[in-house]
Amino acid sequence: xxxxxxxxxxxxxxMGQEVTLRCKPISGHNSLFWYRQxxxxxxxxxIYFNNNVPIDDSGMPEDRFSAKMPNASFSTLxxxxxxxxxxxxxxxxxxxxxxxxxxxxxxxxxxxxxx
Amino acid sequence: xxEVEQSPQNLTAQEGEFITIxxxxxxxxxxxxxxxxxxxxxxxxxxxxxxxxKKHGRLIATINIQEKHSSLxxxxxxxxxxxxxxxxxxxxxxxxxxxxxxxxxxP
Numbered sequence: 001x002x003x004x005x006x007x008x009x010x011x012x013x014x015m016g017q018e019v020t021l022r023c024k025p026i027s028g029h030n031s032l033f034w035y036r037q038x039x040x041x042x043x044x045x046x047i048y049f050n051n052n053v054p055i056d057d058s059g060m061p062e063d064r065f066s067a068k069m070p071n072a073s074f075s076t077l078x079x080x081x082x083x084x085x086x087x088x089x090x091x092x093x094x095x096x097x098x099x100x101x102x103x104x105x106x107x108x109x110x111x112x113x114x115x
Numbered sequence: 116x117x118e119v120e121q122s123p124q125n126l127t128a129q130e131g132e133f134i135t136i137x138x139x140x141x142x143x144x145x146x147x148x149x150x151x152x153x154x155x156x157x158x159x160x161x162x163x164x165x166x167x168x169k170k171h172g173r174l175i176a177t178i179n180i181q182e183k184h185s186s187l188x189x190x191x192x193x194x195x196x197x198x199x200x201x202x203x204x205x206x207x208x209x210x211x212x213x214x215x216x217x218x219x220x221x222p
Binding site: 033035042043044045048055056058059089091093098099100101102103104105106108109111 | 144145146148150156157158159160163201203205206207208209210211212213214215
């Protein structure tokens with residue numbers, strides 16, 4: 001298996017633009033997680049899907065952020081409009097089951113820079 | 116106070132030394148995870164444990180549920196072990212992370 005796939009790996013955009021980050025989880029995994037990592041705050045869980053359904057989105061910072069999982073093999077994290085403080089590395093991870101009970105496998109991350 | 120505290124923040128060791136990184140948490144958990152993040156940025160899960168001890172090669176992780184404390188040990192450290200080690204705790208629906216320990220192993 002290729003592991004968790006994220007695209008793009010790097011994204012540079014101007015403030016106010018829409019940004020879409022993409023994730024393909026490992027085949028057979030039914031849980032998917034979006035994380036954000038910054039120097040100031042470290043790693044933070046943004047949202048968690050189980051069987052394509054959002055279970056916990058309490059970490060989503062504000063309405064500018066939205067995430068979808070239309071099927072078991074694809075998820076998107078969208079920021080609209082983007083702001084400089086959204087600059088971070090965004091990781092997607094997947095696991096075989098519910099959070100806390102199964103090992104998570106991380107994608108390589110998308111480094112987002114908003115100017 | 117953070118819910119997950121790691122110590123030390125930074126650690127420099129000579130090749131061959133025995134290394135210990137500590138993690139304390141203040142919330143109820145289903146499991147504790149040790150992650151490794153290399154300078155390139157990729158994150159790898161090293162261990163997930165809810166009791167006792169696990170060993171993989173030169174790495175050993177222990178957890179004491181009553182004391183809400185875990186340790187990650189590296190025996191015979193090597194420069195390739197240089198990375199940031201992150202402790203995370205998970206409940207049913209969430210993951211909370213420590214700030215990480217930056218380890219540098221010098222040859």
